[in-house]
Amino acid sequence: MRRGAAALTLIVSLLAAGCATPAAESEFFGKVDPPEGQVLRYITGSEPESLDPQFGTGQPEARIYMALYEGLTEYHPKTTLPIPAIAERWDVNEDSSEFVFHLRPTARWSNGDAITAHDFVYSFRRGLSPAFASRNAYMSYYILYARGYNEGGVFVRDPSSGRFVQRSEVSGESPLRLVLPGDEATRRQAIGADPALQKVTAGKQFVPIRAEDIGVEALDDHTLRITLTQGAPFFVGMTAHQFFRPVHRPTVEKFGVRWTDPEHIVTSGPFILKEWRPYDRLVVVANPMYWDAATVKLREIRFYPIEVQTTMLNLYKAGEVDAIYNHTVPPSWLPIIRGLKDYMDAPEIAIEYYGINTTKPPMDDLRVRKAFNMAIDKAALARFRVVAKPLTAFTPEGIFPGYPQPQGDGFDVSRARELLAEAGYRDATGNYDPGAFPTDQVELVYNTLEANRQVAEFVQAQWKQNLGITVPLRNMEFRTFLSERSNLNFKGFARAGWIGDYMDPYTFLELFAVPSPGTNNDSGWFDPKYVDMLSKANRTLDPMKRFEILAQAEAYMLEAQPIIPLLTRATDWMKKPYVKGMYPNPGTLHAWKFVYIEHDPAKWDYGVPALAD
Amino acid sequence: MLRFVIRRLIVTLPLVLVVITLTWGLIRLAPGNFYASERALPAAVEQNIRVKYGLDQPWYVQYGRMLGNALRGDLGTSLQYEGRSVNEILARTIPVSAAVGFLAYGLALVVGVAAGTLAAVKQNSALDYTSMAVAMFGISLPNFVLGPLLVLLFSLTLYWLPPARWDGLPSRSMVLPVLTLSAVYMAYIARLARAGMLEVLRSDYIRTARAKGLDEKQVILRHAMRGGLLPVVSFSGPALAILITGTVVVERIFALPGVGNYFIQANLNRDEPLILGIVVFISIVVLFFNLLVDVAYGFIDPRVRY
Numbered sequence: 001m002r003r004g005a006a007a008l009t010l011i012v013s014l015l016a017a018g019c020a021t022p023a024a025e026s027e028f029f030g031k032v033d034p035p036e037g038q039v040l041r042y043i044t045g046s047e048p049e050s051l052d053p054q055f056g057t058g059q060p061e062a063r064i065y066m067a068l069y070e071g072l073t074e075y076h077p078k079t080t081l082p083i084p085a086i087a088e089r090w091d092v093n094e095d096s097s098e099f100v101f102h103l104r105p106t107a108r109w110s111n112g113d114a115i116t117a118h119d120f121v122y123s124f125r126r127g128l129s130p131a132f133a134s135r136n137a138y139m140s141y142y143i144l145y146a147r148g149y150n151e152g153g154v155f156v157r158d159p160s161s162g163r164f165v166q167r168s169e170v171s172g173e174s175p176l177r178l179v180l181p182g183d184e185a186t187r188r189q190a191i192g193a194d195p196a197l198q199k200v201t202a203g204k205q206f207v208p209i210r211a212e213d214i215g216v217e218a219l220d221d222h223t224l225r226i227t228l229t230q231g232a233p234f235f236v237g238m239t240a241h242q243f244f245r246p247v248h249r250p251t252v253e254k255f256g257v258r259w260t261d262p263e264h265i266v267t268s269g270p271f272i273l274k275e276w277r278p279y280d281r282l283v284v285v286a287n288p289m290y291w292d293a294a295t296v297k298l299r300e301i302r303f304y305p306i307e308v309q310t311t312m313l314n315l316y317k318a319g320e321v322d323a324i325y326n327h328t329v330p331p332s333w334l335p336i337i338r339g340l341k342d343y344m345d346a347p348e349i350a351i352e353y354y355g356i357n358t359t360k361p362p363m364d365d366l367r368v369r370k371a372f373n374m375a376i377d378k379a380a381l382a383r384f385r386v387v388a389k390p391l392t393a394f395t396p397e398g399i400f401p402g403y404p405q406p407q408g409d410g411f412d413v414s415r416a417r418e419l420l421a422e423a424g425y426r427d428a429t430g431n432y433d434p435g436a437f438p439t440d441q442v443e444l445v446y447n448t449l450e451a452n453r454q455v456a457e458f459v460q461a462q463w464k465q466n467l468g469i470t471v472p473l474r475n476m477e478f479r480t481f482l483s484e485r486s487n488l489n490f491k492g493f494a495r496a497g498w499i500g501d502y503m504d505p506y507t508f509l510e511l512f513a514v515p516s517p518g519t520n521n522d523s524g525w526f527d528p529k530y531v532d533m534l535s536k537a538n539r540t541l542d543p544m545k546r547f548e549i550l551a552q553a554e555a556y557m558l559e560a561q562p563i564i565p566l567l568t569r570a571t572d573w574m575k576k577p578y579v580k581g582m583y584p585n586p587g588t589l590h591a592w593k594f595v596y597i598e599h600d601p602a603k604w605d606y607g608v609p610a611l612a613d
Numbered sequence: 614m615l616r617f618v619i620r621r622l623i624v625t626l627p628l629v630l631v632v633i634t635l636t637w638g639l640i641r642l643a644p645g646n647f648y649a650s651e652r653a654l655p656a657a658v659e660q661n662i663r664v665k666y667g668l669d670q671p672w673y674v675q676y677g678r679m680l681g682n683a684l685r686g687d688l689g690t691s692l693q694y695e696g697r698s699v700n701e702i703l704a705r706t707i708p709v710s711a712a713v714g715f716l717a718y719g720l721a722l723v724v725g726v727a728a729g730t731l732a733a734v735k736q737n738s739a740l741d742y743t744s745m746a747v748a749m750f751g752i753s754l755p756n757f758v759l760g761p762l763l764v765l766l767f768s769l770t771l772y773w774l775p776p777a778r779w780d781g782l783p784s785r786s787m788v789l790p791v792l793t794l795s796a797v798y799m800a801y802i803a804r805l806a807r808a809g810m811l812e813v814l815r816s817d818y819i820r821t822a823r824a825k826g827l828d829e830k831q832v833i834l835r836h837a838m839r840g841g842l843l844p845v846v847s848f849s850g851p852a853l854a855i856l857i858t859g860t861v862v863v864e865r866i867f868a869l870p871g872v873g874n875y876f877i878q879a880n881l882n883r884d885e886p887l888i889l890g891i892v893v894f895i896s897i898v899v900l901f902f903n904l905l906v907d908v909a910y911g912f913i914d915p916r917v918r919y
Binding site: 031052057131133147150308318319320 | 643644645646648649650651652653654655656657658661662664665693694695696697702705706761764768769772775776777778779865866867868870874875878881883
């Protein structure tokens, strides 16, 4: 029995040691020995789908692309707003529908070739080509005819005069050409349903939209003009997105889909690819050809693709990695980690909410939707979730400076019960009666994840306590859930989250500018008046005035309650104190050229580094 | 013997085809698709993707093409990892999974057989009880509990070994995954070896061997073990097959770039060619090792004849 006893002692001492560690150790989580020299070991999330910036869609990829590729602009390390990169400056026309970028003559590809405006033209056309089938193509739909080209659409041309039929000949005022579906059956159907279309298309030719038709032109080697279909003041912010980062044409054309292999790849960013072992490591080293190589301090970054949170934190604690990406600290670890000085807590350009299927009773009744929203104590929810802020609107709290964010309905149980009574759920005396509510017609669905379950149970308890209604919960595997949700195949409520693509409220508000199903509008609510308000805002030149109109639109949408806002998320990640130049910015997107390892403990970050400039 | 092997090999091919077809059908039945993400795609973008990957064609065309390619040894290209062929992914991941699996199995075999044999020889002694108690503990402790416990002790408290990741062979990074993986098998083997040996030690031919005046060491090592370890051999086939085809939990906990890690992700990603490729690989390995065990029986057990 001696060995059994020994094993038991081992386990007990092990657990005791585990519990004692955080208290016994310093103000940081685990080891704080900086690596030799300027090497950063970073966990960026799942294995990248591809090293092609126009192909990969996720945040893990975005962070790797930020090392390898540089775009017209780059994300500011603190604010995520655009800063000059390959473009040293840009001009905007007065209604924000035309942007002229002036490229740096010193910008070079990693093989020494000059980076020119033609490279951008090539890259944007390639990204939009239907055969390339980029999932991010929609990011550039603001560019003139980009959508038509990507969708395989056609222009309508008069065969005798060669003149293109304008959109204004069919409806409204618009200086653009008419675009129709490329698929003949769909087109015939569209024309058949619209007499105005029949008139203008009679006897005309249908000409496929070509890559050359989109609103991207090289005025000369260093000047790029981008024309949009509508005013979009936020467009410059979008140009830092991975989809707009250029690729090297000769390499792509020579090696096809294998052009991203380490032996072929040619890139434009501050780092170049040295080694790529899928699911193991991706190593980049400083690029000597980079135009701003003098600023780049790190000699090497090792990206580790890891998906399991506890594994990440174990590696971090053992000092095997120096920083990890956002939302990586498991909720149960927060009580220990939140008080440490290497925990990065800051508001994020991301929200959590529940979409309501407004097409099915009882949720088609506005009063019912409002009641369910008012019956949730969001402040309590935020306290429960620890790293989050309560949210009553649809844009995240405290992210967009100067934006007069509206407030949605607050926590008001008695009003909620009144509303439900008004909606017909009452007894003979006219008082609210939870028994009258059809509980079997609603449910709360979410994709299987510990945090989602916790929030769902919390909200369920709130409804039970405040309304006396027990809404059933149902969890689903992620991809199954996505298809159920976007097709509005759920009844009641579906968990949703949104991360902004660029630093502007519009990246949230545009979700409801398109009808369901099959879009990001997971509510079935669609109102042309709302869409008009948004386009009016985007045509407005004064940024503050524009914000005001956007805020009005947001308030209008909140009034219709197609969603239940829950939380503004927090960045929630860790970095060792010796990693400098890395900030908890709203997108957790780090411009690597500013990051370095500080070997002098006096200059370390003791706490969250200041985000103010 | 040769005829037996050939006959078994002939059965293997249809079996693999059935496995492929079933898997393919099951993937089709699962809702969702590989290109879905938290943000919905415009219909046209989805259509472009469907055309690019041939998903716009009828199912029998897709099935036929997949089967034809598979029969030629081309398992297709991953849908999740642009441009990376399934063969290439397997070629990268199998060595990692196999290395960890073989090491773990080797360790389990050596320790398990030694402990089991000793326990049988010294039946009802303190040694027997202790080693069987530890083995019982090992069987009951799942690797997703044991792994983190080992990490807690060796990586996060003593800082001796890295808590995860793979630095190739040999390296410090292999110690914890191998230990974690082998524990259960070690325990099983110890119990199987003990039971097998106990039975054999009571049989007539062992009494004969002892009666001949053979030294006890000879009796156990040369005569008893050969028969006593048969249960271990039959256990080894499937066990090895499972171990070297990637053990999902351990590869996940220790972030090893092996087959198991990809397998989980491929399923979550609805990466059809990759799922199929891994399933084909696993089924072939399982069939092969079962065959190997049957062949091994012919050598070890004089009663078995083919």
